[in-house]
Amino acid sequence: MLTAKAMGYDSCPMIGFEIEKVAELINLPKDYVMGPMVAIGKKVKDPWPKPGQLPLSDLVIENKF
Ligand SMILES: Cc1cc2nc3c(=O)[nH]c(=O)nc-3n(C[C@H](O)[C@H](O)[C@H](O)COP(=O)(O)O)c2cc1C
Numbered sequence: 001m002l003t004a005k006a007m008g009y010d011s012c013p014m015i016g017f018e019i020e021k022v023a024e025l026i027n028l029p030k031d032y033v034m035g036p037m038v039a040i041g042k043k044v045k046d047p048w049p050k051p052g053q054l055p056l057s058d059l060v061i062e063n064k065f
Pocket residue numbers: 012013014015016017036048
């Protein structure tokens with residue numbers, strides 16, 4: 001995705017697909033593993049702003065449950 005961006009393209013990763021069926025469609029060899037599917041193209045509009053990272057103090061619990 002970084003390489004696509006460096007080449008002037010935009011991209012979007014997806015894992016919401018039927019891995020086994022896509023593997024069959026493209027004749028994926030048995031010793032290969034499917035990763036995310038990545039759509040690459042030219043954006044038609046800017047992505048909406050993302051909220052950013054939550055503070056680690058909201059996410060990390062140390063030394064207790
Ligand atoms: C590894 C990975 C897999 C993703 N898979 C999906 C997917 O299967 N379906 C989906 O709608 N978004 C998926 N996303 C999120 C999209 O790439 C994208 O960020 C999102 O759809 C953009 O819409 P949003 O701005 O409403 O989040 C995935 C993101 C990552 C990092």
